[in-house]
Amino acid sequence: MPEDIKDEIASLIAPFLACEEFYARYEAVKALGALTHTPSSAPLLSIAADPHEDIDMRMDAIESLVKINDPENHGAVTDLLRDESADIRLCAIRALGSMGAVSAADEVISLLDRDTTDMISDDEFDWDPQWDIQLEAVRALGVMGDEKAVAPIIRLYENELSYDLSEHVFKALSHIGSPDAIRFLARTLSDGAPQERRLIVQTIAKNKALLKEMKNELKKALGDKEPLVRAAATTAYAKLDEQNALTALNKSLIDPDATVRAGALLSLAEIGVGGTFYEKIATALDDPSPVVRAQSALLSQKCPIEMVRDKLTRLMEEDVDEVASHALNAFASLKAEGTAERLADIALDTNRSPYVRIQCVNLIASHYIDSAANLLPSPLDVEPRQVSIAFASCLAGSSEEEEIEYLVNDLRELTGIGDRAEPPAEKDKGVLELDEEEVRVKIGKKTRMVVRSPGATPGALKAEDLIRILSRTDHPKIKSILAECLTLKKSTIAAAAARAIARMGAAECASSLVTALDHVSPHVRSEAAMAVGGLKIDDNEVTTRLGELATMDRDPMVREASMSALGSGPAETVHKYLQKGLADPELGVRQAAVIAMGNCGDDQAIEPLAAELYNYGDFTHLRPDMYEALRKLDLNRVKTRLLETLSNKERHLDHWVAIQALGNVFG
Structure with a gap:
């Protein structure tokens, strides 16, 4: 939007901040923020500070000042922290944090002291505005990064133990990153509650500077008595330098908790690959936990085929869908001889879950699309519906002209439009199999159902499904x-x-x-x-x-x-x-x-x-x-x-x- 037009419009709207019509004044407050009209800052500040003005209009005036974001306004917005209304104080803290008003840090710190006189109660619920104000103050101080805030934030945390508060305190202290903040985080990681220890580890993992400063503390967390803390530490440790991480994570691979072992595998994969890593993945494929087997199967596609092929073949037959699915994915990526045919066999196996069958069809589409037409039958012969849709989608992605004609014929059969066209290939044609239910005809290299007997049951694929799939070609x-x-x-x-x-x-x-x-x-x-x-x-x-x-x-x-x-x-x-x-x-x-x-x-x-x-x-x-x-x-x-x-x-x-x-x- 051209700035000259915005300025012209804003200058015409600004006088309405002083008009007697409430709604006109209210909309002017919001419009001038949207137009980021800096000259309107003074009247907006006046409205925000007026205790007799509508509370919603005052809060909208503060929001407009945030959009304008003129450093000259920081002092006046800071003054609102002493307003009688808790809503205005809360809104002002958010505004100062959003504007990055470091000059207001001392005033925001003063709000961390508990003041129970602000408690508002009624018959249905209790709202503690001071609690919300303290939470917002912690957030804002973390953005401002003022080291003077560390001691008051720690004092608040020690006086008001709460999971909600802990998360904001740890995040704010990690942003500030002063020696006192780091010492507090290290102490809490050592003797805090399990949830707090896990939160600190997760906070450290998101802060590169803190990750280096607290490397030793993280290493200790790998041996924490709580599995969730150890699992978080394995994830964080992957972000450290390779040698230190490898030494520590190798111990996590024999952790009694499956979640920790799976996390260690993933972290090792993020660091890099190599001979010892391949051996660890191959070993983990035999882990008693399906969580670890699934994770190792997912990572095994990084390994040489001869190390994992036999184990993946076994895992592909597992009843646990997640394990079988990851094993299939890795097996397909290795592209060993006979892989496409094995995937097709599983896709047609009605004893396997629809999830695994669909996974096989999708893998054929990803890795063996040129062979799909010779591997998969007509989707009309497949049940249940979601599997038949996967078959049709895969076949439609085939580049073979013949396959498109087959699918068009399938659509004709489902809709009853015209006569089913003759199959495009004529050579090598003859009845291969005849029983009470169906006649199968070989066309080229492929066997397709062409005629069903009166007693045969049609597949679950709907014409609407096939139309949607064909529209992608x-x-x-x-x-x-x-x-x-x-x-x-x-x-x-x-x-x-x-x-x-x-x-x-x-x-x-x-x-x-x-x-x-x-x-x-x-x-x-x-x-x-x-x-x-x-x-x-x-x-x-x-x-x-x-x-x-x-x-x-x-x-x-x-x-x-x-x-x-x-x-x-x-x-x-x-x-x-x-x-x-x-x-x-x-x-x-x-x-x-x-x-x-x-x-x-x-x-x-x-x-x-x-x-x-x-x-x-x-x-x-x-x-x-x-x-x-x-x-x-x-x-x-x-x-x-x-x-x-x-x-x-x-x-x-x-x-x-x-x-x-x-x-x-x-x-």
């Missing part, structure tokens, strides 16, 4: 069958086809989409309208049809979708429909009209949008969308229109709306 036959799907009476399939066409940006299907605008199902009409809008079809007849749907269709879902689609049309053509949309009884349709006005750059919409800002009915919910739309239009015209209201004294009750709009549009 760009193939003429897919676009052709999607266009045919638009004509189906089953609304879920036709609607899925419309979404797929929009996702593909298939302009070839434009005429079919336009026809689908007259579908009997409102669900399909709405999806078709959205797709037409996405394709940005520049045709007067299409725009007219969308306009008719947007203004006259009985279903609000269709009107809303059509109104949104008009946003991609030419402003001069769609304006009349969008303006009618502002009068629609449905809020969603009105919202779509507002957004579309901005999207199509309809400068003619400035007047109706500005007028509706002062509609105090449902349109109050649409103001954020109106502001966003106005930002996309001619800003000089928007400014002029809003300032007209601001300068009209007879419309003083509307001034606050104009100020709010100016702050949001130009801020």
